[in-house]
Amino acid sequence: MAKAFKNGSRGITGSLHSAERKLLRELFGDIIHMLEERAEVHRLPDDIDPLYALTGIRPAELALPPIKDAALARLLPDASDDKEIADEHRRLTEADLISEKLGRLREAQFLLETDKIVLDPAGAQRFAQALNDVRLVLAQRLDIRDEADSERIAQMVDAKDVTSPEEYLALVYNLVSWVQDTLMFALMDAEN
Amino acid sequence: MPDVLSSPQARVVPEKAWRLIVWNDPVNLMSYVSYVFRSYFGFSQQRADTLMMQVHNDGSCTVRSGSREAIESDVQAMHNFGLQATMTQED
Numbered sequence: 411m412a413k414a415f416k417n418g419s420r421g422i423t424g425s426l427h428s429a430e431r432k433l434l435r436e437l438f439g440d441i442i443h444m445l446e447e448r449a450e451v452h453r454l455p456d457d458i459d460p461l462y463a464l465t466g467i468r469p470a471e472l473a474l475p476p477i478k479d480a481a482l483a484r485l486l487p488d489a490s491d492d493k494e495i496a497d498e499h500r501r502l503t504e505a506d507l508i509s510e511k512l513g514r515l516r517e518a519q520f521l522l523e524t525d526k527i528v529l530d531p532a533g534a535q536r537f538a539q540a541l542n543d544v545r546l547v548l549a550q551r552l553d554i555r556d557e558a559d560s561e562r563i564a565q566m567v568d569a570k571d572v573t574s575p576e577e578y579l580a581l582v583y584n585l586v587s588w589v590q591d592t593l594m595f596a597l598m599d600a601e602n
Numbered sequence: 603m604p605d606v607l608s609s610p611q612a613r614v615v616p617e618k619a620w621r622l623i624v625w626n627d628p629v630n631l632m633s634y635v636s637y638v639f640r641s642y643f644g645f646s647q648q649r650a651d652t653l654m655m656q657v658h659n660d661g662s663c664t665v666r667s668g669s670r671e672a673i674e675s676d677v678q679a680m681h682n683f684g685l686q687a688t689m690t691q692e693d
Binding site: 506507 | 647683688
């Protein structure tokens with residue numbers, strides 16, 4: 411069983427069991443894969459105006475394809491109810507958002523190579539952000555839409571009760587939520 | 603009288619402010635949302651908690667307002683944290 415994150419003299423520390431680490435690394439890997447696929451659509455054509463190629467800015471006439479996967483849409487949401495504003499914001503910022511998320515997810519995957527995790531506050535924040543991305547994707551797969559769904563899922567805490575893949579996913583979601591929550595309290599303690 | 607354009611009226615219409623709205627969702631932990639408000643905006647714990655509860659109870663909350671550029675970068679930062687955030691211009 412995972413140990414809660416704590417703030418202490420050596421920094422913010424916590425530990426996870428090898429099975430939990432393996433599972434989390436796979437989850438980080440799934441999201442990395444989703445984001446890498448989306449990053450492909452940001453590639454600018456080879457024959458583009460060199461000024462765009464140089465700056466990496468996407469010209470307005472090169473529209474991005476819409477996101478069809480709801481979980482990916484949750485990671486890369488619209489910036490406005492106004493479609494024109496949302497599309498422009500996406501065209502100019504989505505590639506950066508993807509690469510920042512990828513960086514944190516890869517770092518988190520690497521952190522889980524060892525059972526004991528030691529973090530400074532900045533590293534703890536990035537780890538929390540990566541865990542949060544995992545929870546956003548799992549919540550979409552579990553169809554958590556409101557507080558009632560969230561409470562129903564929260565009941566699933568004992569591996570003995572698991573009888574279906576959905577219940578297993580709920581158990582995983584609750585584990586990641588618990589790890590993230592203890593990390594936030596350790597981080598607040600470290601910064602006070 | 604040379605045929606030139608008349609000098610433009612020195613009248614600047616101030617752009618209406620943009621607002622950053624953070625939306626409630628059943629996924630983001632209260633501890634996490636409060637932390638994001640403190641660390642990114644530099645709010646006190648009390649102010650961060652008040653805003654977090656407002657998002658939670660009212661469904662959304664205007665966290666701050668400012669120029670389009672400032673709010674655009676806030677929205678991007680919130681998305682980086684995984685919070686549901688949008689920008690809108692005041693009427």
